[in-house]
Amino acid sequence: MVMDSEVVVLGSGISGLSTAYFLEKAGCKTIVLDTSDPIHGIGSTIRSAGIISHFFPFPEEIRIVQNSLKFYKEIIGLSSEKISYNNSGLLAICPKSDEKRLSDFTTAMSSANVNYHHLDNTELKKIYHMLSLSSNEIAIISEDSGYFDINRLFPIIFNYIQTQQNRLFTDIKIKNVQNGNSFRFDTNYGEFTSDKVIIAGGAWSDKIAKLFNCNIKFNTYSTQAAILSISGPFHRHVSSLPILYKMNNGLYGRPFSPSSFLFGDGTRKYLDDPNNFKFEPEESFNKYVLQQAIELFPNISVNSLQKSWSGLYTSSQDLRPIIGELKENLFFMGCFNGFGIMLAPGCSQLLSDIILNKTPSPDFNCFNIKRFHNKNIL
Template sequence: MYDLVIIGGGVWGVAAALSAVEQQFGRVLLVEANPFVAGESSAKAGGIVSDFVAHPDDQAWVARSRELFLQAQHVGGDRTMIQLNGMISLCTPQEAEDLRGQIASLHDRGIVAETWDGRQATARYPDLDGLAPDTVAIWTPGDWHVNPTAYAQATLGMAREKGLNVRLGYRVTKIRVEERRVVLEGPDGGIEAERVLVAAGTWSRKLVQTAGDDIPYRPYRTQLASLDFPGGYDLPIVRELATDMYFVPDGPHNLLAGDGTRLWEHDPDNYQTTGDADFEDDIAAGVLRLFSKGETAVLRRSWAGLCGATPDRRPLIGLVMPRLYIACGDNGFGIKRGPAIGEFACRVAMGEAEAPRHLDPHRFPSVDFPLRPGSGGTFAS
């Protein structure tokens, strides 16, 4: 019997697993349905890590996650895991005015954030030459692009060295909560555990339902495209608030371009994983509008992944049933906070921390709620 089993080897699950073995919490097992970690939402993400988040929990989680990303890069030895691009957020004058409080909060935390006009932005990044004359550009040089797959692999390696047991290619089909144990049913018999942490991303609700409970959680779909700039380009991460489009440098010729959020519920076992034609058209128009070099760009491919919505756009962390804990509800920005959330959720599952009431998975009277828009997290409240 394991003392703790973590279901899900995305960024949240591997971070939880490392935390458990670092605390020497007895026999710990990570189970992952795919034959490798970070094969789902974590692999499909843009990987933006930014302090430009409104909620105090998120600010603390991003700060702690940065430490854990750096640790993984250092120990894993993959120097490409973190790219120090900085980010320019393109705003209308009104949007910039609305963000004044958040910019002040960045300054209060000692984080550099400069406000430029469009001409200054183009002077610094000449490839950003399609800005409207009244554009306000907020420059946050400390923002990163992280490779979540590299992080997950390095973290798994560290956790294995500290004694983590791992079963890859094991899909849990049912959770049975009994008086003295939890039994996980899967392909080759059951796994017994003293306690279980579900960190299964957009499958989390389905798994909880097999145990006879339910949570307010709805998966929705969002998209990313990979563009080839044969002659290269010089850009930071660029985010346009009015359209919610974002562009992430990923090597000297490759630019990731995202948005394409589809705000209706999707089934994680049955959704379209390729990008929509209208998403590709929107991205092409955005690239051409903002960067004249976009004329030379070629679409490599586009894809879609799922994010998990909750009614208040805050995660669900804590106990759902006796011995059964959960960590889900990324609301589209779970990479930048993921290592810290995984670590915190693990401490809750180990009984070393208490999840506050505002994260309680059962804090809502009903599991039904409308999906509502929110940016990929950069300015999420």
């Protein structure tokens, strides 16, 4: 059996699926291939906290996030299953001494027309009684940020793509790749051909690129998350809290249920084969996140660890996404620095425009892979 398409997308995480969506929407025949089922497999999308943050130091990333949010709302509108976007806002807790970094974020939000305002400790406690700042901290509320339940959102996207003209195949084993006038994949499912190929494989992207005699140099990191059960006089207000983000150490969190809170952090460089990664967090992280929760919620009892997990993400040298052409008709998209849910769909839209020969947004230049061509990155 031979299946033909204009584009083959390698990877069925959020970047691969959203790219396929935009291409098919424009009438471009697309096939998505993956080695595993992204709902139950080893990919990173389903392990996301589902946070949509507009708190970035660059307006280009914020505009990408805004377009990603439009994509999610569009897909939900097309689906028979409805879920809501919890527009809780994001509360960033920042050291007062870090004025330059703080200024970069607020300037970027202003440039992208994102609503925000500052809070001191007195103002904060009036709104969120269970939270407290130290004397050397200030808080900023990014009002447009929020979150989705990723365990509901991602299956909606996956199932929608499956029901459209896109052909999505999982558990694929690629035996051989030929690249003459077109690309030909010999797999356990048969042969697939295409004019163009997009690599959207997350931490596995460099392994995929080697099938085409290419290398993609990026850093891979592990990150960890945990859900903590809480109680105390204010625990009933937990579900109304915004997303929390501590700028000094990277800790983030959001309400998970009326009596639990999700925290994430624990980033460290990962040098091994991603196939060998253990998706269980270290015991030291569990202890660390418990201590952080106690400091954030001094009036709430943190009772137990309900669940914890770990995942991988990739990052470029300048910590910004990479989009563009590796070589003729072979494209790559990735390096979202742990913000794939926020950035991938918006970047997919930019890449789709390039593949469809549309005039790209000026923001594309900030993420174009060509910025690294003279720096021994690719």
